[in-house]
Amino acid sequence: MKIAALTARLLLGLIFVVFGLNGFLHFIPGPLPPGLAGQFVNAMMQSHYDLFVSAAQVVGGALLFVPRFAPLGLVILGPVLANILAFHIFLLPGQSAVAIVAALLWCVAALRHLSYFRYLVLCGPATAAR
Numbered sequence: 001m002k003i004a005a006l007t008a009r010l011l012l013g014l015i016f017v018v019f020g021l022n023g024f025l026h027f028i029p030g031p032l033p034p035g036l037a038g039q040f041v042n043a044m045m046q047s048h049y050d051l052f053v054s055a056a057q058v059v060g061g062a063l064l065f066v067p068r069f070a071p072l073g074l075v076i077l078g079p080v081l082a083n084i085l086a087f088h089i090f091l092l093p094g095q096s097a098v099a100i101v102a103a104l105l106w107c108v109a110a111l112r113h114l115s116y117f118r119y120l121v122l123c124g125p126a127t128a129a130r
Helices: 002-025 035-047 049-063 067-090 097-112 114-122
Strands: none
Touching: 002 049, 002 067, 002 097, 035 049, 049 067, 067 097, 067 114, 097 114
16 A cells, blocks of 8 residues: 555656646647636636646645655645546536546545544544544
């Protein structure tokens, strides 16, 4: 399980660093998706909100490469990944394979650091003592 978590963490970091840098450098060409998905992406680009999301992806992905900061990277990428999943499930249902793979990688990597997430869910160590 240790090797699987390490592999998942590094792959997830690579995915988010590459796609996050693409938000700034635009080295992966592609047209806007059709319909509501295209309108959503267009609104994000016009408001420059996509730059904030891309920065979160790059920072979170880079933190996954450093074992000490991997839990922080997972916390940063969790909401971003939830939004990516929602976008692909509701607006582009036929193209959700990469999002599902990234979510599975996140789950495998998060299982390794489950003790860190306990404090987020239980509101600290005092709750566990009750």
